[in-house]
Amino acid sequence: MTLLAVERIKLFTTRSPWWCALITLxxxxxxAAIIAGNAPAGELTDVSLTQFGYKSGMAVIMVLAALSVTTEYRFGTIRTTFQAVPNRTxxxxxxxxxxxxxxxxxxxxAAFGAWGLAAVMRxxxxxLNTTGEWISVAGVGVVFALASVIAVAVGILIRHSAGAISLLLIYNLAVENLVQLIPKLGQDIHKWMPFNVADKFVRGSGTGQMxxxxxxxxxxxxxxxxxxxAGFALVLLIISLVVANKRDA
Structure with a gap:
């Protein structure tokens, strides 16, 4: 509990988490407001469409998560942390x-705010009548949490803010889509790319008209x-912890 309290204090005494949280929201x-305001009457029938912007929000969350660890490496405070807590893991x-x-x-x-606003406007x-509809909204927070674990792991591995953030954003926003262009194998590989799979969890198969x-x-x-x-996030985190324990701070 002491370690959690210390990390909470360190995180919330910087400005970046506050700004990232506000930007995500x-x-x-x-x-959601744009979709609800511009969709033709009677066509916004799929709850998952209220979460149209969740991927952009997730990108900001990953920036927040990466900065939480790379900033410590940048300013050398990670050495103090490891001296105070020899167990790096x-x-x-x-x-x-x-x-x-x-x-x-x-x-x-963010997810319930987006859904609530759309429901009021339309x-x-x-x-939320079905399990799938509940997942479309409540599942966003779960995906954000797992994406943040991935971002922290990448931050531990790379240790530089610019490099970690660039890699995360380029991969999340571009690489997975570009994989589909690989002749013959592209579509098959894309089906197993982690963020594409995460989108299946949030949005399911879709039922809306719009x-x-x-x-x-x-x-x-x-x-x-x-x-x-979740398994992908866990494996990446384990790899990052092994690397962190073997190299200099």
């Missing part, structure tokens, strides 16, 4: 846990997609 809820797990919890909370506030029935972003082509069920994405 603005992006996710703002996209414990210290880094505490940091990861605090960031993941914060990301979960931000994600849930005449269609956007009530055109939106392409649905995930993952072959997994929503539950399987969550397990796959």
């Amino acid at each position: 603005a992006v996710v809820i703002g996209f 414990s210290a880094l797990l505490a940091k990861t846990g605090v960031v993941a919890i914060l990301s979960l909370v931000i994600g849930e506030i 005449s269609e029935d956007l009530a 055109d939106g972003p392409p649905l995930s082509d993952s072959v997994l069920s929503q539950g399987g997609a969550l397990a796959y994405f």
Whole structure:
């Protein structure tokens, strides 16, 4: 508990988490407002469409998570942390846990805020009546939390803010889509790319009438997609912890 408290204090005494949280909320809820305000009457029937901006919000969350660890490497405070807590794994797990919890909370506030605003603005029935509809909203926070774990792991591995953030954003926003251009194998590989699979968990197969972003082509069920994405995050975190324990701070 002491480690968690220390990491919480370190995280919230910097400005970046506050700004990233506000930007995430603005992006996710703002996209919902745009969709709700411009969709033709009677066509916004899929709850998942209220989460149109969750991927952009997730990108900001990953920036927040990466900065939480790379900033310590940049200013050398990570050495003080490791001197105070010789067990590097414990210290880094505490940091990861605090960031993941914060990301979960931000994600849930953003997702339910976006859904609530769209429901108020529209005449269609956007009530959460099915498990899939609940996942489309409540699942955003879960994906944000797991994405933050991935970002922390990348930050530990790379240790430089610019490099870690660039890699995360380029991969999340471009690489997975570009993989589809690989002749013959591209589509098959894309089905198993982690963020594409995470999108399957959040949005499922889709049932709405209104055109939106392409649905995930993952072959997994929503539950399987969550397990796959969580497993990917866990493996990457374990690799980063092993590397952190073997090299100099």
